[in-house]
Amino acid sequence: xxxxxxxxxLPSLLAAGAIALLGAGVVTVVAHAGAAPPAAPVGAxxxxxxxxxxxxxxxxxxxxxxxxxxPDVAFTLTARHAAVTLPTGATVDALTFDGTAxxxxxxxxxxQLVEVTLRNLxxxxxVTLHWHGLDVPNAEDGVAxxxxxxxxxxxxxxxxxxxxxxxxxxxHSHQDSARTVPRGLFGVLVVEPAAGSGPDxxxxxxxxxxxxxxxxxxxxxxxxxxxxxxxxDSVTQDWTVTGGPFTVLAIDGTDVDGPTPLxxxxxxxxxxxxxxxGLTGPATxxxxxxxxxxxxxxxxxxAGDGPVFDPLHYGTPAPPETGPFDRDLTQVLxxxxxxxxxxxxxxxxxxxxxxxxxATVTDGELVRVTIxxxxxxxxxxxxxxxHVRVLSRDGVPATGSAWWTDSLGVEPGExxxxxxxxxxxxxxxxxxxxLAHASAGMVMHLLYEGVSTPFEHGGGAGNTPE
Ligand code: C2O
Ligand code: CU
Numbered sequence: 027x028x029x030x031x032x033x034x035x036l037p038s039l040l041a042a043g044a045i046a047l048l049g050a051g052v053v054t055v056v057a058h059a060g061a062a063p064p065a066a067p068v069g070a071x072x073x074x075x076x077x078x079x080x081x082x083x084x085x086x087x088x089x090x091x092x093x094x095x096x097p098d099v100a101f102t103l104t105a106r107h108a109a110v111t112l113p114t115g116a117t118v119d120a121l122t123f124d125g126t127a128x129x130x131x132x133x134x135x136x137x138q139l140v141e142v143t144l145r146n147l148x149x150x151x152x153v154t155l156h157w158h159g160l161d162v163p164n165a166e167d168g169v170a171x172x173x174x175x176x177x178x179x180x181x182x183x184x185x186x187x188x189x190x191x192x193x194x195x196x197x198h199s200h201q202d203s204a205r206t207v208p209r210g211l212f213g214v215l216v217v218e219p220a221a222g223s224g225p226d227x228x229x230x231x232x233x234x235x236x237x238x239x240x241x242x243x244x245x246x247x248x249x250x251x252x253x254x255x256x257x258x259d260s261v262t263q264d265w266t267v268t269g270g271p272f273t274v275l276a277i278d279g280t281d282v283d284g285p286t287p288l289x290x291x292x293x294x295x296x297x298x299x300x301x302x303x304g305l306t307g308p309a310t311x312x313x314x315x316x317x318x319x320x321x322x323x324x325x326x327x328x329a330g331d332g333p334v335f336d337p338l339h340y341g342t343p344a345p346p347e348t349g350p351f352d353r354d355l356t357q358v359l360x361x362x363x364x365x366x367x368x369x370x371x372x373x374x375x376x377x378x379x380x381x382x383x384x385a386t387v388t389d390g391e392l393v394r395v396t397i398x399x400x401x402x403x404x405x406x407x408x409x410x411x412x413h414v415r416v417l418s419r420d421g422v423p424a425t426g427s428a429w430w431t432d433s434l435g436v437e438p439g440e441x442x443x444x445x446x447x448x449x450x451x452x453x454x455x456x457x458x459x460x461l462a463h464a465s466a467g468m469v470m471h472l473l474y475e476g477v478s479t480p481f482e483h484g485g486g487a488g489n490t491p492e
Pocket of ligand 1 (some may be wrong): 156158198200298410457459
C-alpha cells in the first residue's frame, strides 16, 4: 500500500508531523532531534537515573557490537531465490537464506562473540538481518533505513554481537519485510546457556501462500524436554499439547520462574512470539486445526478446546515494578475506515496516525507504556532492542513470574501497561508485527535523546524496512 498516497486521501491524518515524517522518513526524525539544543539535559525526566551526558550526539553507526576480536562462532547466510520443498511435500518458489526456508538454524552460546555475514545473491528487494527478540547493539539491529542500508544483490553486511540472553529467537529480513518474510527470508536463532543444556526441538510454523500453515520440525522426534514454538507469521497461532501434562518454560526467550503443569491449555502465540514448552513424556504438539508433530508417539489431532494460557498469573509470583517511572508513554491502537479512490478500506493507526512521531527517551530512564487497542484487530506489538515487562492487563496486575515479552498480542478492547529500562541507546523500531499493518504505516520509533542516523528511507539503497 502506498501510505503517502493514502495519507493525502485521509484528512484526519494530515497532521503536519505525520506528513513530514512520511516525506523524509527517519532523516526527519533526526532533524527533529538535531533541532533541539544539542546534549540538552532532560531535566524534566532525568529522575535519579542520570542522563549519561557523555552519550549525547552519537550516530547509530557508532553503536555497534564488538568490532575487534576473533569471533567464537561465525556464519555466512546468502539470500537467494530457490525452489523449496516443504514438509508437506509441496514445492514453493521461495526467497531463502542458503537455499532453505526456514533458513539455517543458528545455535550459539551466551557470551560468545557471534559474527554473521549476510550476502545477497539475487534478491532484488534487498535484504537485511534483524535478530527478533535479541537486544543487540543498535547498529546490529538490521533495520533498513534506520540502522543500515538494505543489502542489494552482490552486496554484503557483517553483524557482530555477543548475546547475553538465553532462549528462543528468530531472524528475518527487515527490508520490504511484509513481502519478503512471508516468502521465506527468516530462520530460527537459539541461544543456549554458556555451558550445558538439555535436549530440545524447534518447531517453526509458517504460512505459505497457496499451501497453508506448515510446521518445520526436527527429523528425530523422540521425547524431548523442551520444544521451542516459533510463530513466523503475521497472525496469532494457537498451539496445544496432547498427551501428558506440560509446562511453559519460557516466553519470548525469557524463562518462567516456577512453571506449573498444564493440560489441554491453548497456547496463544502472537505474531513474532515464541513459547518454550516442557514435555514430561510422549506428547503431540500442534496448531489447533493445523499440523501437529508427535514426540515419542504418533501425532494426534490437537484438541484446542481448553482454556487459553494466561502468562499474567503463571509461575512463581514476582511483583512487578511499581515505579516511580521516569517517563510515561501511551500507544492507542486503532482501526480506521478510509476511502481510497472510492474504494472503502481499512488502515491501522497508532495515536491516530500512520508513521506517528517517534517517542523520545533518555538513556537510563525507567519507562512505562500504556498500550490500548481501540480497534477491531489484534496487534502484536514489537519493540526492538528491549524487552518489556507486563505490569497489568485491563487494570488487573500481573501476579505470576515476571512476564517479559518482545511480541505482545494486544486484542481488541485490551489495555496493557508495560515497563522497560531504556538502557540500549539507539533508534529502535516499535511496530505491529502483522507485517501488512506495519507496511501500511503502523510503525513508530523509540528515539534515544541525542542519537542520529545517516540512513534514510528510500535513498540509493531503496530502504523500505516494512
Ligand atoms: Cu521481527 Cu521489526 O521485527
Ligand atoms: Cu496490527
